[in-house]
Amino acid sequence: MAGSALSIERPGAHGVEPLRVAVVGTGGWGAQHARVVTDRVDTELVGVVGRDPSRTEARAAAYGTRAYTSIDGMLEAEHPDLVMVSLPNEEHFAPTLQLLRAGVPLLVEKPLVFELAEADALLDAAGDTFFAINFNxxxxxxxxxxxxxxxxxxxxxxxxxxxxxxxxxxxxxxxxxxxxxxxxxxxxxxxxxxxxxxxxxxxxxxxxxxxxxxxxxxxxxxxxxxxxxxxxxxxxxxxxxxxxxxxxxxxxxxxxxxxxxxxxxxxxxxxxxxxxxxxxxxDEARSFERTVDRHLDAVLAALRTGSPPPVPASAGxxxxxxxxxxxxxxxxxxxxxxxxxxx
Missing domain, CATH: 3.30.360.10 (Dihydrodipicolinate Reductase; domain 2)
Known part of the structure; x- marks a missing residue:
């Protein structure tokens, strides 16, 4: 990714069909994920999922997309190519398992979970599904x-x-x-x-x-x-x-x-x-938040070519x-x- 405050070209691969990406989570890092996706030319933010309807509507409106309070509802309506998950630290397991059982490629925020048995259950459920963790x-x-x-x-x-x-x-x-x-x-x-x-x-x-x-x-x-x-x-x-x-x-x-x-x-x-x-x-290189943009560069390249995640969930x-x-x-x-x- 080019790093300059003078750059006016949106980042991402040009001349490709944009990948459909949804974000689960409406917290601070969920906002970073939404920003990263909407900044790019090769991704389209197709939905935001949250528990609180008003907060989720506000987040979706801020990034020009649709709000959902149900993961299944979002998956059925949007059929995303990738879901980015950013939830409270100790509430990762159930939503992540739900998404993996649906077979959707994931990029999840750290920590993976707090218990090893839950980590093993997620990796078992993932099988060959693209399952990355954001060690940015x-x-x-x-x-x-x-x-x-x-x-x-x-x-x-x-x-x-x-x-x-x-x-x-x-x-x-x-x-x-x-x-x-x-x-x-x-x-x-x-x-x-x-x-x-x-x-x-x-x-x-x-x-x-x-x-x-x-x-x-x-x-x-x-x-x-x-x-x-x-x-x-x-x-x-x-x-x-x-x-x-x-x-x-x-x-x-x-x-x-x-x-x-x-x-x-x-x-x-x-x-x-x-x-x-x-x-x-x-400015790009001095920004901690932009390390997420760089990681997503690598994630999308791997996803498009059918390669393993650059940082697999097993690292979590x-x-x-x-x-x-x-x-x-x-x-x-x-x-x-x-x-x-x-x-």
Missing amino acids: HRYAEPVLRARAAIAAGELGDLVFATWRFGGEANRGPSPHANLIETQCHGFDMLEHLCGPISSVAAQMTSMTYGAFSTVAIALEFASGAVGTMLGSYDSSYAYPDTQRVELNGTAGRAVIHDTVRSLTLQSVGDETERVWRAGYFN RRALELAHAVIRSHETGARIPTPPPGA
Whole structure:
């Protein structure tokens, strides 16, 4: 996707029949999904589904489409090529299962669900259906560049990696909301960049409002590298470097600041850093929300060619598996093995 505030051309593939896309959910991220679809030339937003009639009507009107309060009603009327699902974090299971049983291709927001049995039920119901999850951090420009630097050998062999992500609380019924619904990005990102996590050991605190709002996790990677994760709902998104990833190798280091803000690369023994930051007109690359647009680029390309999703829902199941291992580590005081699927 071209990144410039000067660009007046709508994004997406030109000269193709637009894919019919519906959005389930009328919250904040549901609005992002509706925006992404209506911005493009190769997609048509054919419906918005919500529980509250007035709110759903308002959202549909804002994006020039039709409102539905029934998933089945929307499917029967619109026959979408893709449904994007963005619901409250702990209410994903039943609507997602309903859509999968209908055989419709899906892109769902993280977390997949909160329980492993539910994750397995969704994957079983999906079968060969296109089933993607929105781990959009992968599509941030600093992350893409860091991954390319690793692949090019610029960092050498990775020795350690750190992830820190913390802000204000998003309170919910689960005492492990921070770990499962927010730090799932960390599990996915570190495995995406560093390879499989082979064991975890954890500490947690519930000192502020009763839930385990801050977690500290020690990691072992299958490669032999080690790592740490610090995730918090006791911090602030106003702080600089509220999100920070450091990748340290035998030949160099990469540091990702605030997901989209900047990337620094540095070689061993060299006091000079190389820094990427989005230029004056490159608003697209500096916007966290636009990582969803980039992910949808890849999702639509895969869907049109009959290829697997670029980030399959099984990645959401893997992040949940790691989170549950962290919970067991905290409860037992033991290091918990986390071999990847098929290992």
